[in-house]
Amino acid sequence: MSVAFAKEESAEAASETILPARPISDRINLVTEAGFKMLHDELARAQQALAAANMLEDVNERRRQSAVPVRDVHYYAERVRTARPMPVPTSNKMVAFGHTVTFERDDGRTQTFRIVGEDEANPSQASISHGSPVALALIGKTVGDVVLLGQRELEILSIA
Known part of the structure; x- marks a missing residue:
């Protein structure tokens, strides 16, 4: 195999595995108690998937398998960091978050x-x-x- 072919394959594999960031809303990140737990659970799931991908020996396969978890770890880490857990509304007189x-x-x-x-x-x-x-x-x-x-x-x- 020529060196040029190997480089082309690596460049192609790299471009396949770099995913754009998940968009993050500029709205305040209000969450319910269940939503806050869900964000933590999703972050843990993405971290586990990334750890599993990083165990793969084949570099190109490792890149492919880690693309989505890398993107999700960044997204969920930011969503957990900016989350503002809201209490359950105490009054039902006026519509509010959580109703x-x-x-x-x-x-x-x-x-x-x-x-x-x-x-x-x-x-x-x-x-x-x-x-x-x-x-x-x-x-x-x-x-x-x-x-x-x-x-x-x-x-x-x-x-x-």
Whole structure:
């Protein structure tokens, strides 16, 4: 094998394994207690995956296997560092971070979502980020309030 071919292979392998950083929001990193635990768990998982990749003998395979864990370790370390755990709301009078809100849309659909941190939000599991348009429209409002979301209206039915 020629030296030129070996260098080309190494350059190709290196470019495959350098992933762009995961974007980090410029929003304040509010988290629930469960979200804070999830960030720690994900950081530990990424650190374990990186340690396992670093045990591989083949340099190119080590680079490939460590690309995602390296990126995730950086991301989750920063998210843990900047996390601001929030207490469970003590009052259900006004929508705030951590509340579960049920509202009716102007088309008659009723939806319920819990307002949580960005990393723990999962609309398919009834949780939305505190920075989402819906959460921003609801925070600070009370039961019975009608809020505008674009050209749609949402009426708050309950806060838990």
